[in-house]
Amino acid sequence: MAMNTGAELPGPGTGTGGAEEPSDDERLACGRLLSEVWEAREDGADDDPHLRECPYCSAAVRQLDLLGAAVREAGAGREPEWDAGALTERVMDVVRLELRPGRPLPLGEREEDLWVREAMAAKALRAAAETVPGVRAGSCRIRPAESGGSPARGPVRVRLEVVVPLTPPLRDLAERIRQRVHGAADEALGLPVADVDVHITDVTDPAGAEEAQGPRGARDTQGAQAPQGVESARGVQAAQDAEEGNQP
Amino acid sequence: MPGDDGLLAVRAAEGDEDAFEVLVRRHAPGLLRLAASMLGSPSEAEDAVQDAFVSAWRRLPEFRGQSAFTTWMHRIVVNRCLNMLRSRRPVRDLDSVPEPEAPDHVVSPARAAESHAAAAALGRSLAELSPEQRVCWVLRELEGQSYETIAETVGVSPEAARGRVFRARRSLTEAMTAWR
Numbered sequence: 001m002a003m004n005t006g007a008e009l010p011g012p013g014t015g016t017g018g019a020e021e022p023s024d025d026e027r028l029a030c031g032r033l034l035s036e037v038w039e040a041r042e043d044g045a046d047d048d049p050h051l052r053e054c055p056y057c058s059a060a061v062r063q064l065d066l067l068g069a070a071v072r073e074a075g076a077g078r079e080p081e082w083d084a085g086a087l088t089e090r091v092m093d094v095v096r097l098e099l100r101p102g103r104p105l106p107l108g109e110r111e112e113d114l115w116v117r118e119a120m121a122a123k124a125l126r127a128a129a130e131t132v133p134g135v136r137a138g139s140c141r142i143r144p145a146e147s148g149g150s151p152a153r154g155p156v157r158v159r160l161e162v163v164v165p166l167t168p169p170l171r172d173l174a175e176r177i178r179q180r181v182h183g184a185a186d187e188a189l190g191l192p193v194a195d196v197d198v199h200i201t202d203v204t205d206p207a208g209a210e211e212a213q214g215p216r217g218a219r220d221t222q223g224a225q226a227p228q229g230v231e232s233a234r235g236v237q238a239a240q241d242a243e244e245g246n247q248p
Numbered sequence: 249m250p251g252d253d254g255l256l257a258v259r260a261a262e263g264d265e266d267a268f269e270v271l272v273r274r275h276a277p278g279l280l281r282l283a284a285s286m287l288g289s290p291s292e293a294e295d296a297v298q299d300a301f302v303s304a305w306r307r308l309p310e311f312r313g314q315s316a317f318t319t320w321m322h323r324i325v326v327n328r329c330l331n332m333l334r335s336r337r338p339v340r341d342l343d344s345v346p347e348p349e350a351p352d353h354v355v356s357p358a359r360a361a362e363s364h365a366a367a368a369a370l371g372r373s374l375a376e377l378s379p380e381q382r383v384c385w386v387l388r389e390l391e392g393q394s395y396e397t398i399a400e401t402v403g404v405s406p407e408a409a410r411g412r413v414f415r416a417r418r419s420l421t422e423a424m425t426a427w428r
Contacts, residue, residue, distance in 0.1 A: 024415060035414050063421040070424050071389060074367035084276035087294055091272050091301040092265065098305065100263045119263030126259065138255040139262060163255060 028056040038064050105142055106153040107190050114190075118142050121189055125158060128184030129177045129198075134165035138201060145194035155194035158185070166203040174198045253317040261308040268308075272301050275318060279325050285386045286329040288375055296332060300324045323401050326383055330402075333379030366427070373423035377416050384409050385416035 026034040030050075037060045040051055051057045102118035118141075126137035138161040145157040158181060164173055178196045185193040253274075259267035276297060283293035304311075304324055311320060374382060380402070387398045388409075395413070399406040 024418065026418075034418070038414070038417065063425060064417065067417065067421045067424050070366045070370045074370050075390070082277045082280040084273060084280065087276050087280070087298055088269065088272045091298055091305075092269050094302050095265050095268060095305050099265070100309075102263050117263075122262055123264055123266070126264070136252060136255055138258045140259075141262070161258070163252075 028054075028060060030054045030056045032057055034060055037061060041065075103142075105156055105191060110153050116189065116191065121185075121191055124184055124189055125160065125181050128180045128188070129160060129162055131180055132173065132176050134167070134204070135173075135177060136163040136204075137161070138163065142191075155192040157195045157197070158193055159197045159199065161199045161201045163202040163204060164200055166205065170200060170203075174200065254313050257308065257311060257313065257317045260305070261311060265305075268305060271317060275321055276301075278318075279321060282322070282386070282391060283325055283329055285390050286326070286383055287332060288371060292332065296328045297325060300328050303328075319397075319401075326387070326401050330379050330383055333382065366424075369424060369427040370420070373420050376423075377419055381412045381416040381419070384412040385420070388413045 028034060028037065032050075032054070037051065037057045040048060041061050041064055046052070051061070099117075100119065102120075104115040105118055105121055106112075107114040107116050121142055122140035125142070126140050129135055129137040139159070140161070141159045142156050143159075145155045160177070160181060162174075162177060164170065164177075167173065177198050181196045181198075182193055185191040185196075253271065256267040256271050260271060279297045279300065280290075280293050283296040284290050287293050287296060300321065304321060311317075374385075377385065384398055384402060387393045387401065388395070393401070395406045395409045398413075399409040402409060404412075
């Protein structure tokens, strides 16, 4: 479209040649540069009567159009049905063999010698947070609550980032998430948790929240809502962080 | 574009391979198409994309979300393809340029034959471009990217990206004109 001229596409062609001009550019018999003519075509600029009337420019444009037609024809018969499933399996086979060593976390009582990998525990806690409708969990870091020698046995502190539907009061929602995470850590994992910090990093439109539940959700409606959501999330996050700060 | 790529990438970076699997499944088709256009070979494209994802998994902890996950993946795949193209030497013999699949039955046989031949001619001329020109041309012509995005992906100035696309088009139009 014509709006491309200038702002989005600075460079040769629009300028008066010089250093930026591709060295193998061609000056047509009418004096125009081939690169300029093609660029005008690409930008859809049709406000230049010369381009319409000049036989040299028209011929140059026809060449480019012929190429475009050949590309489309080649493309039409050529979109193979990619079996992304098989590729995904192959990639994941490698990935699962390469699990990153994570920090070990203590399970059970102080005198026990039972540990769980952070990534594993984080997965369970994210899943617990996502049992609250519309909530998506992102980063989940689990650290010993008391600073000291690692790996230390003792309660841990969970820092969880979530994206939540914009359904006030957010404080109640955060509290519910906190409870679910606590519950899962206690009951499912047996991981002693001192604290759960819930950080709301973004909010989504509640109407689109149901779609956002599964890992395959959160499609177009989500994306469309993002700019507005991000802005309102700033304040929420700040408030949330302030609240966290007051906690023991 | 799916809105929760960033969230899944963060989870994957923290070692959640299930989150990574969702990303792979979601982005593999587009990246395969891109790699196939650059390499001209479906099987090589699969290798390139597979390697790119494995490399992405290893590098995810460094991915801080400065760009979208898809942009980051594009960059990894493009660089992989560039390296593969550069290591091909000499230019593959013409017979190895993959034949495009036959156009479907709605096209008349004569026309099908013609577009088949046009596609083959295009495939041959593409194989003769320099790796840099071919990659930039694919990103511009088939992926519809802006010169700024191409420049960023390939790691050159927008002017250089523009120049490469122009030179690729010159070579291709000349080849297509000769073919007609």
